Amino acid sequence: MPVHRSGIRTLLLLSAALTLLFTLPSAATAAEKPERGSARMGMGVIKHDGQGGLPPETRATQTEGVDVSSHQGNVNWSSLWTSGVKWAYVKATEGNYYKNPYFAQQYNGSYNVGMIRGAYHFATPNDSSGANQANYFVDNGGGWSRDGRTLPGALDIEWNPYGAQCYGKTQSGMVSWIRDFLNTYKARTGRDAVIYTATSWWKTCTGNYGGFGASNPLWIARYNTTPGELPAGWAYQTMWQYTSSGPIVGDHNKFNGALDRVQALAYG
Template sequence: MPVHRSGTAKTLRPRLAAAGTLLSALALLLTLPGAASAADSSVIPERGTARMGQGVIAHDGQKGGAAPIGTAAVQTEGVDVSSHQGNVAWSTLWNSGVKWAYVKATEGTYYKNTYFAQQYNGSYNVGMIRGSYHFATPDTTSGAAQANYFVDNGGGWSRDGKTLPGVLDIEWNPYGAQCYGKTQAGMVAWIRDFVNTYKARTGRDAVIYTATSWWTTCTGNNASFGTTNPLWVARYNTTVGELPAGWGFYTMWQYTSSGPTVGDHNRFNGALDRVQALANG
């Protein structure tokens, strides 16, 4: 006896139609403002993996990526590296013209770069002037706590002519809200807490690494650090563009991200003797 399925088909048609309507609604929802942030929550990186300039392309873009143009003054090539680069071929970089380097030492008060010794000592051993940087997470612990953690785990300074002052890497939050949930005044206070503690521990003013757009958004374009803390500005373009308030010039410029093998490339605003002068304090 044949089996009649007409009732089943009649039942499925409205269900399929409803499912199609639901999928269309979801597709529309993902095009609305704010939908991307919800979708992106599934790709939040693991704590400790943040690196200098990670948010620059995502927020400011990368235009050009070639060597900077229009700089009449002599500038000195440098790189910055983190655990993403693993064991770095320092001799190759040295032979290509790189004369200074910064190495990620710490993040928050919970992470130390597992490749720090190879990167920090290796750059020194080939003749580079080098220093270390701290990736700030102002939503986890105080500025003072993170400055102390940094100094205790590779962020110190010595007047040996080859050690640059430590860097506070303060930029977009890869783990959540771009300003780490802080007000502009709260962010300025956190940065002040860090740099004051770093100077008390080392005798040096920390370099501040940031991007103009982030600084404007998250500190209100505060101008109070320009007279004390050297500026390392991030802008992936052939010109440096507008600087954050308070700084009349940059000390270093991160102008491109070259991928995981060689790190980001930078220019020091001066000849090699100016890099040495910053190292000597």
Template sequence: MPVHRSGTARVRRLTVAGALLAAFSFAFTVPSSADTTPARGSAYMGMGVLAHDGRSGTPTTSDATQTEGVDVSGYQGNVAWSTLWSSGVKWAYTKATEGTYYTNPYFTQQYNGSYNVGMIRGAYHFATPDTTSGATQANYFVDHGGGWSRDGKTLPGALDIEWNPYGDACYGKSASAMVSWIADFLNTYKARTGRDAVIYTATSWWTQCTGNYGGFASNNPLWIARYASTVGTLPAGWSYYTMWQYTSSGPTVGDHDKFNGALDRVQALANG
């Protein structure tokens, strides 16, 4: 009997140890896939471009004059605007909102800081079409920094519509449903501000998720994202781009952009 009890105890100890080992292994292996999904609110302009569109070539500019700009989000924290200004950056966009659940805690420093050094500035909204309607998000954006004023130094708000960093690339929407969501946002933004919003996107996402819809091109300026030597093919309807995000690894802050024109054209967009 004592031997039997000893054997039973030994089996019991081995069973418990095995269970603990399995639990330990589970604890450290299961979250790995979840860890690749960023926290809500952490998205920023161009977040999906490298992963989905890649990077190729060294950016070049055409013979036409282009004006350097940057775009920033809470990811950059407090920005050295005087350094950027001295380097030739003349315009900037700051992330104001995402969905209806996030406002950039650094928005004031970034939005006002760029303005105070002399830049022409604007605000952008990171769209999450799977959370609330386009109209709801447009109102949230306008109410939290995305408005517009005719002061000659404020650009119209930009809708950042690109790959979903939190799940399905097209936010679970069909192409027609996505077009309707975007239209809902744009129409509401114009009703609130009197301005047509800028659309920031990448051609590959636009083709996949809107069916390469061309109906917004006549009213909404295009801000194209492509980290390559040229912008490449533009989304349907647009024959030219207004802005081009050409790199995520520029000086001072990573995201640098070209405005397709001289500074007076940036001012013209600000003035409407």
């Protein structure tokens, strides 16, 4: 039976429509993938853990802090200081390939207005070893000095914004990577690094490993009214990132104690 031209056109249009339908999702996914180097603390918290809309409970004395990256650009540190922010963490590095171009303005600017400040590293365990990234961090702003104004470096270990959430690591492989980073950082600086993470990620990607709580301060991410359940090994958090929509700079934190406890962590 001969096929009419109108039928051929209909089949071609249907084929094109189906092709577009099945290619659009992958194109959208590619468009949503962030640029390498743009990762920052808490980037995956809202997506994976949600966002609470109420202010945090502050039953005990706590000290306000912020964390910043190139996402914030040049920061108005004087306004933050006036608003009551007394400490800050600044992204220094990511993986072994990225240095924050605003690091000097942010790290020195916070110090110059009177804040106690430190640097953090966004980990990408699929790129290189923990030791490699710890050395890269220390060599590019993540060091420590006993001046009473410099906090120990922080390891930001959380959801992978560029791919598989656990960076292709097994749970034991992730624990080994983190240990490699922490051991190298301590060998280089004499300090135990702070661990920044979220409980749900920690459970999934480390199997809720509890072996770092005795030595490494915990910085927990949870955008809600309380820090909630903590990862295994920690009875309390040292710091809590409670929102990504705070005043002046989005990422605001509570240090679990008065300012003298922030100073104590800085002194070591």
